[in-house]
Amino acid sequence: MNRNSTLYLKIALSIMGLIVLTLCIFWLPWQAGVFAFMYPEFSYLKYPLLIGLYMTAVPFFFALYQAWKLLNAIDRNQAFSKTAVKRLISIKYCAAAIFLLYLIGEIFIISQNAGNPGIVLMGMIIMFSSIVISIFAALLQKLLKNALMLKEENELTV
Secondary structure: OOHHHHHHHHHHHHHHHHHHHHHHHHHHHHHHHHHHHHOHHHHHHHHHHHHHHHHHHHHHHHHHHHHHHHHHHHHOOOOOOHHHHHHHHHHHHHHHHHHHHHHHHHHHHHHOOOOOHHHHHHHHHHHHHHHHHHHHHHHHHHHHHHHHHHHHHHHHHO
8 A cells, every 4th residue: 555645634633733732831830820820719729620631631742643654554555454453452542541531620620610611611521532532432443343244254265
């Protein structure tokens, strides 16, 4: 397969990774300080929320890495392999982990009566997106596993 076939997806992954890394390094700490200044009654939540957001960045970057490796496998004509299925499983679990971490965070924020509608809505959007990605990765994993089984059956009959 042509190596350029996945180039646009690799560029998109790189841009997503750089944007999230930049947000984690510069914007999140600044924004947490702004919220702590604007709402001093909730300033005690500054560091727990930052830690929670940074915890969600770990599975995000691991999923990006797995997607990058999957695209490399596609470039090497190894799309129908057990390692590709394992990478999809990893992506599925990373998206589910992001969903669970945000769910815990949303419950924590609401239990502290700090549920700003904009923050809760953003969390819900991220939760919905991550669960859709998890379901889509599970579907692709199942399809790829079935295709791999058919490929092995065809190799045995020839």
